[in-house]
Amino acid sequence: FTTKAAWESIRYFAPEVGWASLVWHPARIPKHAFYLWLSILGALKTRDKLLLSGIVPSAMCSFNCRDNESVEHLFFACSYTHSIWKKVLGMCNINRQSLPWPEEIQWMEEHARGKKFPQILRKLAFGATVYHVWMEQNRRSFKNRFLP
Template identity: 25%
Template sequence: MVDVISNHQRWRHRQSIFNDIEDEIDRLHVGGLDDKDDVKLWKWGEGKFVSKFSSKKTWQHVRSEHQTCAWSQGIWFPQSTPKYSFILWIARRNRLQTGDKMQAWNVSVNAECVMCQGVQETCQHLFFQCPYSTEVWESLVKGFFRDDFTTDWDDIGEMVYGRSYPPTEMFLIRYSLQVAVHSIWRERNGRRHGEEPKAAAILSKLIDKTIRFHLLAVKATGHAYLERSLRIWFGIR
């Protein structure tokens, strides 16, 4: 926004950019401004100022643009659950505080996987190389993937964030991944804080129950491709 002030009081700032603004105001003032009222203009683009404010244009101007995230649609999609989407988003960006990251801060931290206690805990191991999480993941989606079933984190990403399956099946796969990641992460945290561990079969049943309840709710939203979601889910169990 541009705001030309006729009676300008000079200030010195720590940030050089603000001093540059002060210099520009002084330059305009010395250049001979008349006594007309000040005019406020909003910047809509390079060299383009208008009197109309637009939050969209302002946001586009002040933000830093990055390359479009191609796999975001596999996480943030209609009828997803925000808290599950958030955890999956953090996991896909490798920002979960897994054992390897905690050990980088403190070498005395036990970085072993609390599920299998066999190898160092990383995001790729926890989802779904660990025998515990492998059993959970397989119980949920083996009926969808069949011979294409995989526990490789990157391969799962390519399959889930692409368009290899019909809309209803894709929704079920994506939602299963969300709930599985969230539930396994909660189980992992619970074990690290001394809670009673759950067997993989028990956790799988709890995830299945969560998905069924959600499918009962989304059927009432009127989305055509979700009409048969519950029937398909029962069919692969």
């Protein structure tokens, strides 16, 4: 009897998801990975969810684009976050349009696979962008502070 054997006997094995290596890679920044994970799961408490809970009076996007905020909107359908993501893609030498959120995740899964510098940079840039967009959204929503 070993601790490992006991753990293996009670452990639940879920099928691995395609985006796992996009989030949980060795070079990850833990807080970026955590928020990227929540965003991929659709678990971020965006304004559409907060409105349903009665926490906020409106689901309008914090970036003043006149659309309701959801995970799909925030990453990167919103005109403000779309322009940020477009610049980040350019800095990573990726010349393409921003995609709808599920397709963006899939594209990153396919094009950020591996351990070479460009792939690691893409993973880090994706996580950092999601994290900083989320932090800015929270600053605007709950602290009434704005970054340029």
